[in-house]
Amino acid sequence: MTSAFRAVVLAVAAAVFVFGGVTGFRLLTSSADTAEPAPTCTNKTVKKGEPLDSNLVTVNVFNASNRSGLANRVTINLQTDGFLGGTIGNSESATKPNRVAILTNDPRDPRVRLVARQFKDKVTYREPDITVEDGVIVIVGDNYSGLRSKAPTRITSDREITACVPTVLP
Structure with a gap:
């Protein structure tokens, strides 16, 4: 060099x-x-008499059975039908259903009715004794037998409902 x-x-x-x-x-x-944090969801309002679609309903599923991963499998199956996945985990509720229970103060709520129609099993209703941020609380038990095929994914709302739909960021 x-x-x-x-x-x-x-x-x-x-x-x-x-x-x-x-x-x-x-x-x-x-x-x-x-930067200002972007909103994680956008409010969507369904008026009385309008259809409420499954993609506006968040479902929180808790496992009260001895079957490992059941809550996760139920959530995945509900998401296939358009429902929004919420909290998943083992149940800490005192409610121990044989098959399926929904924790609610209002079984006539259109969101609750739509979720209940998804199950093959007869759904029982109990007062909530666990707290989640939003959505319908479902507890599955040892004899849970699955979701109905071709269950409805929309229902006519009998009240105004506001749902927070997750924002998809680019």
Whole structure:
């Protein structure tokens, strides 16, 4: 190698080192750019007499059986029919259904009625003794037998309902 070539290589290496050092120092000492958090959902209102679709109903499923992963499987099957998946887990409720129970203060709520129609089993209703943020609370027991095929995925609402539909970010 010639000494002129070595000098050029050394000059380029020095320029890269200085540029990297300056850029690194600026990044290290700059303030974080924080943006307003984007909304996680958009409110959608269904008026009395309008159809309420399954894609506006969040379902929280809890397992009160000895079958591992049952709540997760039920949630996946409900999501296949368009329902929104909510909380999934083992039940901490005192309600221990043989098949299926829905915890609600209002069994006539259109969301509850639509979810209840999904099950092959007769659904029992109990007062809620566990709390979730939003949606219908379903508890499945040891003798749960599955969802109905071709169950309805919409119902006419007998009241105004506002649902928070998750926002899909690009």
